[in-house]
Amino acid sequence: MFDQIFFTQVQFPTPVTPVEVERQMSRNAQNLQEKENGTQEELPANMRNADYFIFGKMDTFSRPPVTDFALENLFYMEAFSIFTCPKGFFTNRKDYQSFLIIYTYEGNGGLEYMGKSYSLGPGDGFFIDCRVPHLYRTVGDVWKHGVFHLNGPLVPALFSRYMENGSVSFYQPFTGNYQKKLEELLSIYGSVQPCRDWLASDCISSILTDLLRNASEEKETDSPVPENLRYLIAYMEKHFTQALTLDFLSRFSGISKYYLSREFKKYTGYSPNDYLISLRVEHAKFLLRSTTLPANKIALTAGFHDINNFTNLFRKKTAMTPGGYRKSC
Structure with a gap:
């Protein structure tokens, strides 16, 4: 050595x-x-x-x-x-x-x-x-x-x-x-x-x-992610463009909203809503890098239905506007 x-x-x-x-x-x-x-x-x-x-x-x-x-x-x-x-x-x-x-x-x-x-x-x-x-x-x-x-x-x-x-x-x-x-x-x-x-x-x-x-x-190993939570996360990663409310996620997983929020944070480090936003922002970043679609189209495609909300959340996650991110790429 x-x-x-x-x-x-x-x-x-x-x-x-x-x-x-x-x-x-x-x-x-x-x-x-x-x-x-x-x-x-x-x-x-x-x-x-x-x-x-x-x-x-x-x-x-x-x-x-x-x-x-x-x-x-x-x-x-x-x-x-x-x-x-x-x-x-x-x-x-x-x-x-x-x-x-x-x-x-x-x-x-x-x-x-x-x-x-x-x-x-x-x-x-x-x-x-x-x-x-x-x-x-x-x-x-x-x-x-x-x-x-x-x-x-x-x-x-x-x-x-x-x-x-x-x-x-x-x-x-x-x-x-x-x-x-x-x-x-x-x-x-x-x-x-x-x-x-x-x-x-x-x-x-x-x-x-x-x-x-x-x-x-x-x-x-000591505390594996519960099976219903793993299925929920996998579902969210495939359907993040849809309107996934906390009520829907609670019904899908069979867990109360309070317990779901606590357990989701425990195993992922995110709240359910923040994880959903992160998935949408990552998809928007991919589209900004790889296509010439305008920002409003990208917002809708990624699951955001309000362009102002999309811009604010994108800036919060990346410290840049969608346009600024596209230019940096």
């Missing part, structure tokens, strides 16, 4: 603790006072609001700078290191503005997060929001694990969806998508090439989407 990826190795012959870090910073500040243009050292963000006992070995990857555009619009890696830490190692932290994936390569670790405890062996990992209090540590003699900090404007929403599974942990073999895409990501950051930030973002997107999809599949 990690062939042709360059790491810098750091040894911790003595434990790194908040007390030792504070002492070192005080010594550095004293030395700076003896210089005319010294700059006061600040505590790194990942060490604030934290208690820790770090020793052993760290292989760290040096990420090149990312653009302001990437920071504002894309997924990006903040840091990646591989820690090999004996018994006694731990990090207890909160209020750190970052998201974290830890993946176990050897030994055993443990995580305390949102009132739950997780045991981690080879192939086990977790995905957490570091703003929430968390504690991870070595369990047993040694724990070798990869520490991947990431961020981006869409990560909070994706993490919120991931948490619907009820667990932050996951398992993937070393030959799985996580390790493959992680090594690809490090190779991208380790080379000079056009569109590097975009390629890195695409890699991270693949990692996160895979974690989300696997979590959803596990949830579906």
Whole structure:
């Protein structure tokens, strides 16, 4: 693993603790006072609001700078290191503005997060929001694990969806998508090439989407979509141009309107009406791309019977008017 990826190795012959870090910073500040243009050292963000006992070995990857555009619009890696830490190692932290994936390569670790405890062996990992209090540590003699900090404007929403599974942990073999895409990501950051930030973002997107999809599949195994709801969704996807009221959908599925709305949202993330609108808008987008039909004809064909309502709903879903969308294609 990690062939042709360059790491810098750091040894911790003595434990790194908040007390030792504070002492070192005080010594550095004293030395700076003896210089005319010294700059006061600040505590790194990942060490604030934290208690820790770090020793052993760290292989760290040096990420090149990312653009302001990437920071504002894309997924990006903040840091990646591989820690090999004996018994006694731990990090207890909160209020750190970052998201974290830890993946176990050897030994055993443990995580305390949102009132739950997780045991981690080879192939086990977790995905957490570091703003929430968390504690991870070595369990047993040694724990070798990869520490991947990431961020981006869409990560909070994706993490919120991931948490619907009820667990932050996951398992993937070393030959799985996580390790493959992680090594690809490090190779991208380790080379000079056009569109590097975009390629890195695409890699991270693949990692996160895979974690989300696997979590959803596990949830579906525990709670499969009811058969009558599956039939209803299939019917809607074939007949979305018709007038499908909530009363009709309730009768079709044999479920009360209240229960239908709740269960539909639970399994699809949409209300029945919003899902119907999304189907119609997607069909309208297809017609705008592939035909020269005027917008009013497309609205009727897609199931909208009021051109103004069509325009408003289309703009709400795409942030563009139908005409603007057609021009962009």
